[in-house]
């Protein structure tokens with residue numbers, strides 16, 4: 001695991017010393033937007049018009065942030081318009097690589113061996129972490145965005161005029177509610193599991209793990225009377241929660257010490273997770289081998305042996321009985 005410093009790759013683990021053992025996630029740096037007419041979005045430069053066969057997506061099947069983008073690509077039927085490359089699950093001294101393994105897909109656009117080469121192709125003196133997902137523009141040979149929350153917003157609507165499937169997962173009447181849910185769930189759940197797992201002091205760990213389960217307890221109550229987070233329709237907030245929940249029992253409970261309770265111990269959250277998993281096209285975006293091998297096999301500071309546990313045995317296909325909620 002490493003990062004780029006002035007365009008040079010340096011092998012370095014996260015620094016938690018300067019923050020009392022706390023893991024602090026750095027903001028993504030490429031923040032442009034694809035829009036229907038190529039005008040600038042909420043941030044970044046103009047010039048990225050929604051066009052078929054112009055963009056390419058680099059992902060890891062292990063990564064919950066990249067997983068969001070794969071889900072939106074599937075929901076909106078963008079598979080042909082936006083092809084993908086998939087990195088190897090093992091993120092070691094070279095960072096993410098395109099080395100072959102079952103489920104990986106080579107870089108057919110730039111012919112890179114390492115993901116960091118994509119970053120330096122976009123910006124030769126780039127300094128920062130080299131993360132997935134990356135949305136690439138073939139026309140101008142640069143990175144449009146490496147921020148998943150913004151990539152899914154683009155996929156949600158920018159391609160609607162050029163052949164994307166219908167469906168709006170951030171509809172105007174629900175926006176405030178979705179955004180508020182996203183804020184809390186990002187901080188305490190999506191990023192909360194990382195803050196617990198990468199903490200290197202007891203205090204930092206407890207500061208993360210307690211709010212994580214307070215939020216999960218609250219969501220369990222919320223989902224007792226409604227099928228999805230905002231009611232009867234699935235929104236962006238549900239998909240953003242899903243990618244953490246699906247990894248929770250297989251990885252976060254053990255590897256990240258998020259073990260006050262498991263998702264299977266929460267009847268409503270567990271049914272809700274299966275409900276989302278069983279939606280059309282979603283199961284195909286979940287690769288449990290990449291997920292488990294990546295976390296247990298790449299984070300040497302947490303699991304030095306790299307041994308990957310066999311369990312738990314989980315069946316996301318069992319009926320969920322949530323249709324009665326609407």
Ligand SMILES: N[C@@H](CCC(=O)N[C@@H](CS)C(=O)NCC(=O)O)C(=O)O
Pocket residue numbers: 001002027028060062063064065066129130131132133146147148149
């Ligand atoms: N803000 C980014 C975060 C992406 C992210 O941290 N991805 C992880 C994989 S799950 C990564 O590539 N980490 C490599 C690193 O930090 O060096 C997003 O949501 O797109």
